[in-house]
Amino acid sequence: AQSVTQPDIHITVSEGASLELRCNYSYGATPYLFWYVQSPGQGLQLLLKYFSGDTLVQGIKGFEAEFKRSQSSFNLRKPSVHWSDAAEYFCAVGGYQKVTFGTGTKLQVIP
Amino acid sequence: GAVVSQHPSRVICKSGTSVKIECRSLDFQATTMFWYRQFPKQSLMLMATSNEGSKATYEQGVEKDKFLINHASLTLSTLTVTSAHPEDSSFYICSARGGGVGTDTQYFGPGTRLTVL
Numbered sequence: 368a369q370s371v372t373q374p375d376i377h378i379t380v381s382e383g384a385s386l387e388l389r390c391n392y393s394y395g396a397t398p399y400l401f402w403y404v405q406s407p408g409q410g411l412q413l414l415l416k417y418f419s420g421d422t423l424v425q426g427i428k429g430f431e432a433e434f435k436r437s438q439s440s441f442n443l444r445k446p447s448v449h450w451s452d453a454a455e456y457f458c459a460v461g462g463y464q465k466v467t468f469g470t471g472t473k474l475q476v477i478p
Numbered sequence: 479g480a481v482v483s484q485h486p487s488r489v490i491c492k493s494g495t496s497v498k499i500e501c502r503s504l505d506f507q508a509t510t511m512f513w514y515r516q517f518p519k520q521s522l523m524l525m526a527t528s529n530e531g532s533k534a535t536y537e538q539g540v541e542k543d544k545f546l547i548n549h550a551s552l553t554l555s556t557l558t559v560t561s562a563h564p565e566d567s568s569f570y571i572c573s574a575r576g577g578g579v580g581t582d583t584q585y586f587g588p589g590t591r592l593t594v595l
Contacts, residue, residue, distance in 0.1 A: 401583070403586070408569075408589070408591070409588055409589065410482075410484070410571055410586040410587050410588040410589045411522075411571065411573075411586040412586070413583060413585065413586075416583055457521065457522070465524065465527070466512075466524075466584055467524075468521045468522045469521060470520065470521045471520075471521050
C-alpha cells in the first residue's frame with residue numbers, strides 16, 4: 368500500500384529564512400511524487416511534481432524538491448521564504464490512478 | 479491551463495435535504511475525476527474515482543448510495559450528498575486528470591464548503 372508521512376505538523380520560519388519541509392513515502396514501484404499548497408478555505412495548487420529524470424525538480428514560486436530514492440524522501444525546499452508562503456503544504460504519492468496525500472505541514476512565517 | 483472549477487463554493491442546507499456539487503474542467507478534457515473530503519486540519523481523503531461514462535469506484539467505507547457521483551461528460555462530474563446530516567459537513571474537493579501519456583497530474587478545484595444544519 369502506498370503512504371506518505373509528513374513528520375512536521377507545524378513549522379514556523381522567519382521571513383527571508385530558508386525552508387525545508389520533509390516528506391517520506393512508501394510505494395511499491397517508481398512513484399509519482401507531488402507537492403501541493405493550500406491556502407485557508409481554498410483548493411490545492413500544484414507546486415511541483417516528479418515522475419522521472421532529474422531528481423531535483425523546480426516548481427513554481429521558487430520552490431524545489433529533491434527525490435532521494437535511497438531515503439524514500441521528497442523534501443520541499445525554498446531558499447528564502449516570503450510572508451505569502453504561509454499556507455498548508457501537502458506531499459502526495461501515487462501512480463496513474465490513486466494519489467495518497469500526507470497529513471500536511473502548516474507553515475507560519477513571522478516578520 | 480488545467481483549470482478546474484467547483485460550484486457552489488459554499489452551501490448551507492437543512493438536515494435531510496440533498497445537495498449537488500459540480501466539478502468542471504474548463505480547458506481540458508478530464509477522462510478521470512476524483513472526489514475528496516477534507517476534515518478540519520486534516521488531509522484529503524479520497525472518496526471515489528470516476529471515469530467518464532462509467533460508474534464511480536468508491537473507496538472503502540464510503541457509502542455509494544449517500545454520495546452519488548455522475549461523470550456524464552469529459553468536462554463535468556457531480557457529487558450529490560443525499561439526505562445530508564450534520565456529520566456530512568466538510569470541505570469537498572474535486573480533481574480532474576486528462577487522459578493519455580504525460581497527463582498524470584491531478585488538478586484541483588477550489589473546493590466546496592458544505593454545512594448541514
